Amino acid sequence: MSPEEFIPALYIFALAAFLGYLVLTRVPPLLHTPLMSATNAISGISLVGSIVAAGAQHNTVGTWLGFIAVTCATINVVGGFWITERMLKFFKSKEEMKQKPEEKN
Amino acid sequence: MEYTIAFSYLIASLLFIYGLRCLTHPETARRGMHAAELGMLLAIVGTLLHHEIVSYEYIIAGFIIGGAIGALMSHWVPMTALPQRTALSHAFGALAASLVGIAEYYTHHGHLGGFKITAISLEVLLGSLTTTGSLIAAAKLQGMLPGAPMTFKGQNLFNLTLIVVTVGLFGYLIFNPATGWAFYLMMALAFVFGVMLVLPIGSADMPVVMALLNSYAGLAAAATGFAISNNVLIIAGTLDGFSGFILSIVMCKAMNRSITNVLFGAFGSPAADAGGSAEGEMREVILDDVATQMAYARQVVFVPGYGMATAQAQHVVRELCDSLEERGVTVKFAIHPVAGRMPGHMNVLLAEANVPYSQLYELEQINSDFPNTDVSVVIGANDVVNPDARDNPGSPIAGMPILEVDRSKTVIVLKRGKGKGFSGIENPLFFKPNTGMLYGDAKESLAKLVHAVKEA
Known part of the structure; x- marks a missing residue:
């Protein structure tokens, strides 16, 4: 990574941090647990790095480390979104509750 | 092809931000998550087209195994066990980031510039300490380790030495990127440090620790983005890191404590109760x-x-x-x-x-x-x-x-x-x-x- 690459990357980091601050401070405490699992799933995007490491076949060690990384990141992507959806289904307004009073999740 | 991948990442980034924006209200939250899922799918499909990838068997095997474990971990886990389950997923996310960093170092260590080695080292440091730290947190929450703070004599000195040596190695690596032993020793010490960081923290302070580990896991992913020059990773990792950071501030405020107090409070804290105005009889009711x-x-x-x-x-x-x-x-x-x-x-x-x-x-x-x-x-x-x-x-x-x-x-x-x-x-x-x-x-x-x- 050269300085020419590093500085734009730093811009992206700074802007993402600022945007993150603006967006995430507006999430109510009601949804803080789903927020945590959702950001967990989203940061499973490190999968894209793992995929390249696992598939590039530079050397055996790299491939195996990449394979484990793909597995771990996939656990987070699949598991993170899955459990977030499961949680969000619980949150119902009073009206929804009256429509289907005894619906089991 | 390069453009296809780059555009898939750009759209994924926008969908992630939109998804998190929708989490501001329970009515829109699920729609937002669907958008984020679509973004993830686009980014993964885009990556599979990457020119460096020559074989797919390990990738597919990882998808299948990881997908199965992820589904198992999410479908049946009771909601009371959410904290330990979330701690485990912080560990997985951080481990993935750490391993990509190690693989990157192993493959290219002969020719790494100062910026790149800094990014890789940060990634491996944060990733490794979050991995073991989260595992300890999960074990405490599950009751496999005692929930009370665990301390031993000389712990402060031990931790301080650990930090100094680890940071020293980090500094040394920036100027001598090809020194393999320094890199692997730093990695090992980071794993140890994760354990030492969470052991002295009591169960009641776990909300702060969870949020903090969340933040580290995200920052490790962002550092991965720097290391492999991948913008979507920087964005997603930063959002995750900031979300964890904001949550830990919220939690600290709710306990009127500082982060340092939570992390190092177990050392030399006054054990005795400071008096209090609790006197008289408790009234039992029928x-x-x-x-x-x-x-x-x-x-x-x-x-x-x-x-x-x-x-x-x-x-x-x-x-x-x-x-x-x-x-x-x-x-x-x-x-x-x-x-x-x-x-x-x-x-x-x-x-x-x-x-x-x-x-x-x-x-x-x-x-x-x-x-x-x-x-x-x-x-x-x-x-x-x-x-x-x-x-x-x-x-x-x-x-x-x-x-x-x-x-x-x-x-x-x-x-x-x-x-x-x-x-x-x-x-x-x-x-x-x-x-x-x-x-x-x-x-x-x-x-x-x-x-x-x-x-x-």
Whole structure:
């Protein structure tokens, strides 16, 4: 990574941090647990790095480390979104509750 | 092809931000998650087209195994076990970031520039310490390790040496990127440091630690983005890192403590109770009287704490809430930010028990409402309703924002026994004239109350 690459990357980091601050401070405490699992799933995007490491076949060690990384990141992507959806289904307004009073999740 | 991949990443980034933006309200939250899922799919498909990839068998094997484990971990885990499950996923995310960094170093260590080695080292440092730290946190939350702070003699000196050596190696690597031993030793020390960081932290402080580990895992992913020059990774990792950071600040404020105090509080903290104004007799009440009071009240507020979750009482609480509402009683739930073992945990538990979210009130919303409340029912909560935090500057929890249940007309505290509870701090609320104690298992008492309210 050269300085020419590093500085734009730093811009992206700074802007993402600022945007993150603006967006995430507006999430109510009601949804803080789903927020945590959702950001967990989203940061499973490190999968894209793992995929390249696992598939590039530079050397055996790299491939195996990449394979484990793909597995771990996939656990987070699949598991993170899955459990977030499961949680969000619980949150119902009073009206929804009256429509289907005894619906089991 | 390069452009296809780059565009898939750009769209993924936008969809992630949109998805998180939708989490500001429960009505839009699920739509947002679908958008984020679509973004993830696009990014993965885009990556599979990467020119460096020559074989797919390991990638597909990883997808299948990881997908299966992820599904297993999410479909059947009970909501009470969410904290340890989330801690585990922080560990997985951090490990993935760390391994990509190690693979990158192993493959290219001969020719790494100063910027790149800095990024890789940060990634491996944060990733490794978060991996072991999260595993310890999960073990504590699961009860496999004792929840109390674990300390030993010379721990401070040991940790300080560990930090100095690790940072020293980091600095050395920036100028000597090709020194393999320094890199691997730094990695090993980071794994050890993760253990040392979480061991001395008690269970009650877990919400902060969870949020902090969340933040580290995200920053590790962002550092990966720097290391492999991947913008979507920088964006997603930064969002994750900031979300964790904001949550840890929220949690610290809710306990009126600083992050340093949480992390290093176990060392040399005053063990003795600082006096307190808790004197007099606790007044025990009879269940039928409580039922009558509640049945004829205008407003009842439930204050659930972690004790409610451990007693698995949330469903009975909802039944009680239903039978009260049938009689025309207004029922509200007051949720303290640190109720539960992770941020927002109590809300999920109550939502699962079919309590509509409009009945869940935050601290700021409900405190002004307590004087209009006839009966406040405290279930398995203690410190978050301790009036000493507000009135007694000498209290160990002085300044912590509390739910002011003592301002309601009557307070009923459901408690297992007469003990001091988890933190060992005396609670003067229990001795106030308008407080009644209802001893016994919370779930049983509540079930009896449901019955008695129907009879009343």
